Amino acid sequence: MAIEYPNSFLTEPSALxxxxxxxxxxxxxxxxxxxTRSGEAGxxxxxxxxxxxxxxxxxxHGELTPVLRATCQQLSEQWAGHVERASPKVSSVPLFDRVFRAAR
Known part of the structure; x- marks a missing residue:
């Protein structure tokens, strides 16, 4: 059984x-x-x-029990950590240093 959600429900929880x-x-x-997609590359x-x-x-959400809210908070933090670890790392070398090294 598939449940159809409008696209905004899936991308923006505030739209719910x-x-x-x-x-x-x-x-x-x-x-x-x-x-189901975790086995795919990236x-x-x-x-x-x-x-x-x-x-x-x-x-x-105020209508949820304290236990469920705490569980969601803990899971939210775990997913945030996952997103942070999986995000592409930005070079910590300043732009000036990168340009100067490339010129050598």
Whole structure:
């Protein structure tokens, strides 16, 4: 059984109605989709970031029980760490030094 969500529901958790069940459902759907693609080279960093944002939104949702909010907060932090580790690293060498070395 496939559940159809408007695209904005999946990419922007703030676009969801206030019913926490829809946000939980979308987060679980995204996590399942991510896990099926994790074997592919370079699993989708954007999808992982969207999952993190959904979990963060759930962690701050007042209608969820404290245990569920705490779980979502912890998972949000884990996904944020995953996104940070998987993000391309920016060169720490200043631009001037890179240009000067290339000129030699």
């Amino acid at each position: 109605p206030t019913q926490p069940e829809l946000l939980v459902s979308a987060a679980l759907h995204l996590m399942s989709h991510y896990s 699993a989708c960093l954007k999808l992982a970031s969207v999952i993190e944002r959904h979990l963060k939104a759930l962690a701050g």
